[in-house]
Amino acid sequence: MSEGFFDGNRRWVYTQSVQGRFQRLHRWSGRVLLAFLVGIPWVSVAGHPAVQFDIPGRRVYALGTIFTTSDGFLLALFGFLAAFSLFFFTSLFGRLWCGYACPQTVFLEEFARPIDRFFEGDRSQRKSLDAGDWTASKVARKAGKYLALLAVSAFASTSFVSWFSGAHDLYTLQAGSTAYGITAAFTLMWFADLAWFREQFCNYLCPYARFQGALCDDESLVVRYDTKLGEPRAPGKASLAENHCIDCKKCVTTCPQGIDIRDGFQLECIMCGRCIDACDGVMGKAGKQSLIEYNTQAAVTGAKPRLIRPRTVAYLTLMLAATTGIVAMLALHQPMEASVSRSPGPLWTVDTDGWVRNTFLLDVTNNEAVDTPVKYTVTVTGLPEGAVFDVPEIVLGTTQHRRVPLIVRVPPNANIPHHIPVHVVVHAPAGDVVRETSLKIPRS
Ligand code: SF4
Ligand code: SF4
Structure with a gap:
């Protein structure tokens, strides 16, 4: 294994090229x-x-x-x-x-x-x-x-x-x-x-x-040196004839991590297979079995590795x-986002003509990947009789966002409740988005 970098004593790894x-x-x-x-x-x-x-x-x-x-x-x-x-x-x-x-x-x-x-x-x-x-x-x-x-x-x-x-x-x-x-x-x-x-x-x-x-566990694939087959190692033809490791060190010199896989599984091993190709080139060339392979510890001990x-x-x-969550959210993904919040300040104001004014902020974002801008229209449902609303025109290009004031005015009427639930509907070609909010009316 190469020397550590942080101890300031690194051994440079000269990786030999290999084919296989x-x-x-x-x-x-x-x-x-x-x-x-x-x-x-x-x-x-x-x-x-x-x-x-x-x-x-x-x-x-x-x-x-x-x-x-x-x-x-x-x-x-x-x-x-x-x-x-x-x-x-x-x-x-x-x-x-x-x-x-x-x-x-x-x-x-x-x-x-x-x-x-x-x-x-x-x-x-x-x-x-x-x-x-x-x-x-x-x-x-x-x-x-x-x-x-x-x-x-x-x-x-x-x-x-x-x-x-x-x-x-x-x-x-x-x-x-x-x-x-x-x-x-x-x-x-x-x-x-x-x-x-x-x-x-x-x-x-x-x-x-x-x-x-x-x-990883014993049933995960790792790169292994076959010690049973390869040992005892020794250079020379006699070793080769026995299919033992001839200690040519090709598996070491080709390793980009600078480790010797014959020392056993190491965390530095990135499973690139270069040492397998190197040993193939040595043992395989001589008609012998390669000593390094992708295998599991379970297989080495005779057990059958389980996928499940x-x-x-x-x-x-x-x-x-x-x-499942991704599919569900994609199916529900809105081509447009809209939200309604109250404008900062008092819940209502009374105009000089006696009408009650509620001011909201409407946020609209166009999430559609389209080339031409999209026009959005807005309606408010659930308003008391005679009430009117006003909202500017909203036209947005792809990914554009706009915040506009939404003003609802309610005529003077002693019998309408203090709290009126309403729905703000933003209409777009790809579908409508409905947001709930409420009007606040002063108690008379
Ligand atoms: S698989 Fe790659 S990193 Fe692991 S020992 Fe072999 S050559 Fe080195
Ligand atoms: S390449 Fe094969 S034969 Fe050569 S040292 Fe490595 S394990 Fe032994």
Whole structure:
């Protein structure tokens, strides 16, 4: 295992390149996820971003629907669903997210390590380069490598910020200064990570890595070295003939986390499968069985791993509950929000003509993803005879909000009650919204 960063004695991990079935899987999963990360902010639905987290505007665009702060519970349910899904899949398949889908791994595998190899060669050449004197060639190689990593960091950062400020605005310099400030800050962070911090992020900073132990059990998939088959290890043909580990250390030199999986399961392992491919290349090439595999502790002890067990059932139940809540809330999602509140001040005023005036504030928000503004009309039902109301015209574009005064005037009448329930109805093409309130009349 590599030395700790925080003790100031870090051992740099020189990862050797490796080919194999899991690296091919890696390539595909990485490219699909990169396409998703980079491509989605460019996709539009009904003239709006397919997905965008517009934090200054306090709204989220999702496939033609706009969610605002009033949909906070719905957004929280999406967060719960994502978390429970992660728990569920981790309890079944261990840290496959880390090995195949985490942006940290994807950017390291797809960009940083190929850049290392392009400018400095494979593991042994990189070690020699770092150990050697500073020559013009070394300066040029290091400069080229760090410039390339800086460009990748800028690309990663811009792709990430695009999910919040919109790809078109960001790339055409129409986004706000905050967006560019955050992009610059993320670029520096990504650069520090790709150029130097690397595996230490997983080992020391990532919260997901921290609670792995609580999510996995003996029936979760992990990367294992087969000690029964592989031991005793020894270099040489005799060992190979017995299908024992020949101690070639390929599984160690290819490991991006700098660990030796033959020491047993370790929390640093991100389940990337590089050591499996490395051992495949050694043992498989000689017609022997690979000594490292994806397996469960239960299978190793002869038991049959179960998919259905208390923790997977619990996580699945929570996922289903969150999904049900999301579906229900989406079905009830209002294309328009409206609320009525009393205007600050006295509950009523009496005008010079003797009529009683109640003043309300009507808030209307257009949540519809439409290109043309929507016109809203307002009626008030339940008014006493002769009462009139007045409200300005409300026309709102997508996500616009407006607060208008709603004035109700009631003619003088000694027989009307002190408290009169009324309904304020806001009419829109997509449907009406009804809000309850009441008129207050002075006691005569
Ligand atoms: S031990 Fe194997 S699977 Fe785990 S991080 Fe290292 S190479 Fe990847
Ligand atoms: S790659 Fe396989 S044979 Fe080589 S040291 Fe690792 S476990 Fe042993």
